[in-house]
Amino acid sequence: MKKHTFMLALTIVLSVVLGACSSNNSNNGAAIETNLTAKEMVDQMLSKVEQPSLMELDAATVEQLYHLNPELLEDYSIRMPMMNVKTNEIAVLKVKDVKDMTTVEDAIKARATDVQKQFETYLPDQYENAKNYKLIKKGNYFLFVIADPADQDKLVADFDTYFTEK
Template sequence: MKKIIIIMLTIMLAIVVSACSVDKSSTIEVKQSAKEMADQMVKKVQEPAQMELSAEELKDLYKIDPKKLEDFSIRVPMMNVKTNEIAILKVKDAKDVADVKAAAKQRAENVMKQFEHYLPDQYENAKNYRLITKGNYVLLVISDKADEIIKVYDSFFKQK
């Protein structure tokens, strides 16, 4: 009888523990497209003039296959004297999130190398890049106003 009670308690404990450890990132809901999010971010936090990258430019600069992404918006400086960059990447399949995040990190490192001996203030800006993952979303921000931009970005996400 004691063995049955111990087994039942163990099973109940396992159920409670597994229910509490559900990955909340899978319940993330965003209503805006990546472009709408980026538009609102740069509207609320002023950045130097930027241009939107195409899928082909995504492949060239980020080394990411656009087929891995459900949606994306990448803003880079219009002139090569600034490092400010915002990339919102919505990955189709959760198994590819780590690869996309690694590619975004490599992009940030490439920007740092590009400015290392060119413009010291922009090199410092690039060194302080921020890389954030929320569910299937990867965000790369290179900006002296990164905290403000991330605050706006966080406002797009709601837990179900």
């Protein structure tokens, strides 16, 4: 009897866990498509929401700051402030292989932690922005944004408009 109850409980727990994992994707299994490159997305978002002067990161800098091999990415555009007095950062990353999604997500979270540590005792308002970053997953794309909360919401809403479900 105990063995039967244990197996039933285990089955229920596994069903809940697997169900939660499978519904974690915002598109519920539909293919997500866009006609824009990562750079075009970032350029369009920044044309609508004013940000401080941002510079585009090259592959070596991406590897250094994000602890991420750019070879895992099919396309990306990452912008960060030219001067170290703002935390504003925006990144659109398209992952080549779905098996690398967790690796890329972990790298982005590590970057967010690095920015938080950098501003923890430096500028309180920028530290708050860094703590409240947005990380959005859409298909095999990630959007990472550190900005004023109102600007973040606008950037996320704009990002969502670049995709269609097929």
